[in-house]
Amino acid sequence: MATSLSQAYRDTHLQPKHIIPLDFDTVHELPESHAWIQTDEFSRAAYQIRVNQSPATVPVIDLRSPDVVELMGNACRRWGMFQVTNHDVPSSLVDDVVEHAQRLFSLPAELKLKALRSPSGATGYGVARISPFFSKLMWHEGFTIMGSAAEHAQQLWPHHYEEFCDVMDNYQKKMKSLAYKILLLLLKSLGVDDQEDQQMDCSSASLYQSESALQLNSYPSCPNPNQAVGLAPHTDSLLLTILHQNDTNGLQIFQEGTGWTPVPPVPGALIVNVGDLMHIVSNARFPTVYHRVVPNNTRHRFSIAYFYGPPADSVVAPLLSSSEVQIPRFRPVKVKEYIGLKNKHLEEALHLIRV
Numbered sequence: 001m002a003t004s005l006s007q008a009y010r011d012t013h014l015q016p017k018h019i020i021p022l023d024f025d026t027v028h029e030l031p032e033s034h035a036w037i038q039t040d041e042f043s044r045a046a047y048q049i050r051v052n053q054s055p056a057t058v059p060v061i062d063l064r065s066p067d068v069v070e071l072m073g074n075a076c077r078r079w080g081m082f083q084v085t086n087h088d089v090p091s092s093l094v095d096d097v098v099e100h101a102q103r104l105f106s107l108p109a110e111l112k113l114k115a116l117r118s119p120s121g122a123t124g125y126g127v128a129r130i131s132p133f134f135s136k137l138m139w140h141e142g143f144t145i146m147g148s149a150a151e152h153a154q155q156l157w158p159h160h161y162e163e164f165c166d167v168m169d170n171y172q173k174k175m176k177s178l179a180y181k182i183l184l185l186l187l188k189s190l191g192v193d194d195q196e197d198q199q200m201d202c203s204s205a206s207l208y209q210s211e212s213a214l215q216l217n218s219y220p221s222c223p224n225p226n227q228a229v230g231l232a233p234h235t236d237s238l239l240l241t242i243l244h245q246n247d248t249n250g251l252q253i254f255q256e257g258t259g260w261t262p263v264p265p266v267p268g269a270l271i272v273n274v275g276d277l278m279h280i281v282s283n284a285r286f287p288t289v290y291h292r293v294v295p296n297n298t299r300h301r302f303s304i305a306y307f308y309g310p311p312a313d314s315v316v317a318p319l320l321s322s323s324e325v326q327i328p329r330f331r332p333v334k335v336k337e338y339i340g341l342k343n344k345h346l347e348e349a350l351h352l353i354r355v
């Protein structure tokens, strides 16, 4: 039987102990558990490097631009990221998703814990999946949806869970078609134009089929943001991530030589970033983006991340364009095998499949 994405995550869970989010409503100073400043992780280069104050910023691209393929290709090669406008996702739908996320995160802590993602689960309320890799906790709480959210939403709102599920389903449908559109444009910019050619090669992923996950993120205002971490630096694992952020700064990307660059919210735009699998498919022509979230003293940040990837049972391999001579930099890897490697080795996973 085919493995679903959620099964692939369940199969390789790595959570020795059950970590639960802080009850942010009741704390007025930064607890020891969330104070990163004295840890090795905090002083490692990635944290120390200054934040670029007047940086070049990731490009904002109009999806209807006649040069969209070139613009996106350039942005992905240079940044692994861009923001997109004219994406046809109604702002009312985005607002609806954010409102439901806000409603969820403002529930009392003991109620949210009823929908806790179990250590071996995929869907539900909880800390970021990467949390066990760090000795301190993040100033963050999340709600992950893989497949149906009904079971967990019902634990929160026994009689009114359907509306939440409908909104999340609608949003995922819209995201899916946007992600597919963007994937085709990116493949075109990589010189892989021919869908038929590719599908004949049955060893490579069926990039034209997909699975996805939705992550609602909440970063409450933080009493001591300079010593805390909203979301620790990481790369996203799948092909593409499409992110909405509310009007509160916090997202930063890391680039060699430049350091951390903020990605300020652009009203109405969605952020698109390259994930590890796209890095593999592009044969490292597109970098996978190392990013983090820093907390804010006064404002509550919310973000909605949609992760788009091929089916868990399919194989991903570098797609080499016919017009350039290239040597594959990665061996072919099954999506679920890569998820397993990532869940075990985090950023080392890509090195393990390098050839």
Ligand SMILES: C=C1C[C@]23C[C@H]1CC[C@H]2[C@@]12CCC[C@@](C)(C(=O)O1)[C@H]2[C@@H]3C(=O)O
Binding pocket: 009, 128, 129, 130, 131, 144, 212, 213, 215, 234, 235, 236, 237, 238, 305, 307
């Ligand atoms: C489909 C995905 C993508 C996941 C795992 C799973 C569902 C939740 C996603 C996140 C969301 C928060 C950051 C991250 C790093 C995390 O800890 O959970 C993401 C991770 C990934 O991109 O690897």
Ligand SMILES: O=C(O)CCC(=O)C(=O)O
Binding pocket: 215, 217, 231, 236, 243, 245, 251, 291, 292, 293, 302, 303, 305
């Ligand atoms: O909140 C953000 O802007 C980042 C979220 C993120 O990186 C993720 O969910 O993977």
Ligand SMILES: [Fe+2]
Binding pocket: 234, 235, 236, 291
């Ligand atoms: Fe991310």
